[in-house]
Each structure stands twice: as structure tokens, then as C-alpha cells.
Amino acid sequence: MKIYDLILNALQGLKVHKLRTILTTLGILIGIATVITMISIIEGVNHFVYRAFGSVGSDVIYIQKWKWRLVMGGGREWWKEIEKRKDLEIEDAESIKKLKGISKVAIIYPIYNVSEVKYNNKTLSVMDIEGVTPEYISISGREVEKGRNFRDSDNEFNKRVCIIGPFVAENIFKDEEPIGKEIIIGKERFEVIGVLDKKGEFLGQNLDNVIFIPLTTSLSYFKPPSFGWGKAFQTITIVAKVKEGFKIEEVMEEIKDLLRKRRNLFFNEEEDFSLNTQGMLLSMYKNITSGIFFAMIGIASLALIVGGIGIMNIMLVSVTERTKEIGIRMALGAKRKDILFQFLIEAIFITLTGGILGLFLGVFLAKIVKILTPLPSYIPLWSIFVAIIFSSIVGLFFGIYPATRASKLNPVEALRYE
Numbered sequence: 001m002k003i004y005d006l007i008l009n010a011l012q013g014l015k016v017h018k019l020r021t022i023l024t025t026l027g028i029l030i031g032i033a034t035v036i037t038m039i040s041i042i043e044g045v046n047h048f049v050y051r052a053f054g055s056v057g058s059d060v061i062y063i064q065k066w067k068w069r070l071v072m073g074g075g076r077e078w079w080k081e082i083e084k085r086k087d088l089e090i091e092d093a094e095s096i097k098k099l100k101g102i103s104k105v106a107i108i109y110p111i112y113n114v115s116e117v118k119y120n121n122k123t124l125s126v127m128d129i130e131g132v133t134p135e136y137i138s139i140s141g142r143e144v145e146k147g148r149n150f151r152d153s154d155n156e157f158n159k160r161v162c163i164i165g166p167f168v169a170e171n172i173f174k175d176e177e178p179i180g181k182e183i184i185i186g187k188e189r190f191e192v193i194g195v196l197d198k199k200g201e202f203l204g205q206n207l208d209n210v211i212f213i214p215l216t217t218s219l220s221y222f223k224p225p226s227f228g229w230g231k232a233f234q235t236i237t238i239v240a241k242v243k244e245g246f247k248i249e250e251v252m253e254e255i256k257d258l259l260r261k262r263r264n265l266f267f268n269e270e271e272d273f274s275l276n277t278q279g280m281l282l283s284m285y286k287n288i289t290s291g292i293f294f295a296m297i298g299i300a301s302l303a304l305i306v307g308g309i310g311i312m313n314i315m316l317v318s319v320t321e322r323t324k325e326i327g328i329r330m331a332l333g334a335k336r337k338d339i340l341f342q343f344l345i346e347a348i349f350i351t352l353t354g355g356i357l358g359l360f361l362g363v364f365l366a367k368i369v370k371i372l373t374p375l376p377s378y379i380p381l382w383s384i385f386v387a388i389i390f391s392s393i394v395g396l397f398f399g400i401y402p403a404t405r406a407s408k409l410n411p412v413e414a415l416r417y418e
Contacts, residue, residue: 021350024314027307028354028394029361032387034303036362038296039383041369042289044376049285058278059248060139063088063096063238063255067274068281083232085272086263090215093238095258101251104241106136107215111222112230117211118184119172126168127209129185131218137163137196139241147179147194154214161217163194167208185211188221248277304390307354308398311347315402340404347399348392355391359384 062068065085090107097105109131117124134150137143144163154161162183169178169192178192190213199207224234242251252275259273330339366377 024307024311025350025354025357027310028304028351028391029358031301031304031307032355032358032391033361033365035301035390036359036379036383036387037365037369040362040366040377040379041375042293042296043380043383044366044370044378046289047378048376050282059242059244060278061240061242061248061252061255062276063092063240063259064274064276065235065272066233068276068284079229079232088236088238088273090236092259092262093236095262096238096240096255099251099254099258101243101246101254102240103243104135104139106139106239107133108136108237108239109215109218109222110234110237111218112234113225114186114222117168117172119181122172124168124172126211127206129211129213131215131222132212133215136239137212139239142199143197144194145197147192149194150212150214155216158217158220159214160188160190160221161193161214162190163196163212164192165196165208165210166198167206168211169195185213186222248279252277304394308351308394311350311395312398312402315343315347315399316405336408343402344396344399347402348395351391351395352388355387358391359387362387 065088066082093105093107096102111129111131114129115125117126117129132150133155134152137149145166147163150161150163153159162185164172164178164183172178172183173181178195181192182189183192184190196208196210196212201207225231240251240255242248255275256271260271263272265271330336363379366379369375370377
């Protein structure tokens with residue numbers, strides 16, 4: 001028989017049992033939709049994380065008292081150990097700046113004991129308030145979209161000026177021009193001299209809800225707490241950008257040697273500081289999420305396997321119900337391979353239809369998740385091809401046995417079947 005006739009016979013066979021066909025297709029549809037939704041959420045998070053880290057640059061080194069973790073935790077013992085370490089100093093940054101492999105150095109001083117700003121009768125809770133040197137804006141991958149960056153004179157004279165994120169500007173000033181206005185941080189008044197570019201949100205954290213003030217001003221007006229978590233972490237961080245042509249690993253070793261000498265550490269003493277990079281954080285992120293990715297896809301794939309088993313069961317029932325029909329077709333000249341291909345086409349058609357519908361449902365669900373939750377979503381092109389190909393393979397794999405069984409029926413016994 002021609003392939004066209006086989007496809008037509010297969011479709012007619014499915015049309016006779018519409019409800020059964022729809023229910024069988026539904027199993028594959030749910031499986032593919034689950035897989036696509038999972039992939040889109042995971043890929044969306046990955047794209048955002050890589051873009052966020054990429055904006056900092058792989059040539060930036062953060063020198064701090066503690067080693068980075070994906071989750072800032074570890075209990076009281078951990079931060080008590082951090083608290084015992086010696087704070088970094090501005091002089092350390094000046095020494096690092098003189099290394100031949102360093103192009104720029106900035107300093108950050110996070111302020112944890114103030115979290116609100118006021119303007120007239122409005123109050124806003126701010127996620128990050130930090131004291132910085134002028135170089136930090138460019139090293140961090142951000143730009144001053146409106147107004148100006150800090151100048152050296154702002155730090156030299158402890159000026160009470162600030163650069164705010166776009167979220168702060170929109171929520172405090174509404175339709176007003178923020179440049180030149182004064183806001184109250186803690187108990188002090190600060191003049192707004194600049195507004196940063198927009199970065200958006202990540203997992204519920206607003207990256208635009210930030211305020212920067214000059215480093216020396218922050219050190220003068222916002223002293224660290226005398227005890228607790230804030231005392232351990234409200235301390236200077238040095239940010240160093242590596243010159244083009246220098247290897248970051250070699251520069252890190254130079255920084256380590258320099259700081260060990262400045263701190264008079266013996267060769268057998270552990271370092272009481274840490275050097276952190278974007279690459280280290282990405283490596284930790286990949287190690288954690290790769291296992292989660294495969295686990296989630298594995299769980300979602302179980303739905304496809306269940307759908308495939310359902311197809312095999314339905315096809316076996318179909319073979320039994322259509323035994324006499326198969327006998328008649330064989331008596332009229334249909335070959336065993338024609339019967340085999342007809343049932344295989346039926347199975348593949350069911351799963352392919354379910355796969356395509358599941359693909360659209362998965363994309364729709366991913367968009368809903370993006371709208372209703374902080375999770376981003378991204379549909380990679382390869383996932384579309386995987387959905388279509390994988391659903392066809394499921395149909396082929398679970399359809400082979402019923403199709404083979406149908407093709408091996410004895411024509412005489414099939415004609416006698418009631």
C-alpha cells in the first residue's frame with residue numbers, strides 16, 4: 001500500500017474512537033507541557049543569572065573578609081568567625097591599585113543599620129545603601145543615566161550627595177525631577193546628583209532599589225553596629241579590575257601575597273580575607289542547579305513515560321477490538337508490513353499531536369508563571385525540536401509492540417474472531 005493510503009487508514013481508525021484518541025493524546029500533552037514549562041523556567045533563571053553576573057565582568061576581583069556563598073548563612077558561629085577577622089582598610093586598596101595587573105580599584109561600604117529614606121512626607125524602604133568611591137559605578141557595570149557620577153572632591157570633602165536607583169526615583173519623586181532635590185537617609189540630608197540605569201528584578205530582589213553615597217561620607221555618618229551580624233559585615237570591600245592582557249589567577253596571587261605581607265601573616269597561617277570572582281559564583285551556581293535541572297526534567301519525563309504506557313495499552317485494546325478488521329484487510333491483500341505501519345502511524349500521530357499541543361500549553365504556562373511570580377522564563381529553540389522529536393520517539397517506542405502484534409495475527413483466526 002502507498003504511504004498516503006496507510007496514513008488515511010490510520011486517521012480513519014483514530015476517528016472511529018474519538019474519545020479514546022483524545023484521552024490518550026492528553027497524557028502526552030500533559031507530559032510535554034510539564035517538560036517545556038520546567039525547561040523554560042530553568043533556562044529563564046540561567047539567562048538572567050548569567051546576564052547579571054556578566055554585567056560585572058569576569059575580570060573583576062572582590063576582596064572581602066568572607067568567602068562568597070550563594071546563600072548568606074551558616075549560623076551564628078560562621079559570622080562570629082568573620083567578626084574576628086581584621087577589617088580591610090583604604091590603605092589596602094591604595095596598595096592594590098599600584099599592582100601592575102590592576103587597572104581600576106573601587107571601595108564599597110555597605111550600610112545595614114539604615115534602610116529607609118524620606119522625602120517630604122514620603123518614606124521608602126531601600127534594599128541597598130552603600131558608600132562607594134567614584135570608580136565603583138563603572139566597575140560594577142552600571143551607568144549614571146541622569147545627572148553625574150561622584151567626583152574625587154565628593155569623597156575628599158565628605159559631601160552629602162547621593163546617586164539613586166530608578167526605583168527610588170520613581171517611588172519617592174513620582175513625576176518630579178530628582179536631580180538637585182534632598183532626601184533624608186538616617187538623620188542626614190543628601191542631595192541627589194544622579195540616577196542609575198535600570199537593571200530590573202531577580203527572584204523578587206529589586207536591583208534598582210539602591211542608593212550610593214560617597215565612601216568617606218558613609219564612614220563618617222554611618223558607623224557599624226557595636227555587636228552582632230552588622231558588626232561582622234558592615235565593613236569595607238575592595239573591588240579591583242584586572243588590566244587587559246593579564247590573567248586573573250596570576251593577579252589574584254599577587255593580591256594575596258600583598259595582603260599577607262601587609263597583615264604580617266606567616267607562611268603557615270591561614271588568610272583572614274577572601275578573594276571572590278564572578279567565575280567562582282557561577283561555578284557554585286552551576287554545581288547546585290545542574291543537579292536540580294536534571295532532577296526536575298527527570299520527574300517531568302515520568303509523565304511522558306506514563307503517557308507512553310497509556311498509548312501502548314490503548315493500542316493493544318485497539319488491536320483486540322479490530323482483530324476482525326485486520327483479518328479482512330489481510331484477506332483482501334494487505335501485507336503484514338502494511339498493518340504494522342498503520343498502527344505505528346496511529347501511535348506516532350497521537351503522540352506528535354499531543355507533543356505539539358503540549359508545546360503550546362507549556363509556552364503558555366511559562367508565560368503565566370513569569371507574570372504571576374518573580375521567576376523569569378525563556379523558551380530555548382532546542383526545546384521546541386526536542387518536544388516534537390521526543391514525542392514522536394515515545395509514540396514509536398510504545399507503538400512498536402501493539403503494531404507488531406497486529407501484523408502477526410493469523411488471517412484465518414482473525415476472520416473468525418468475534
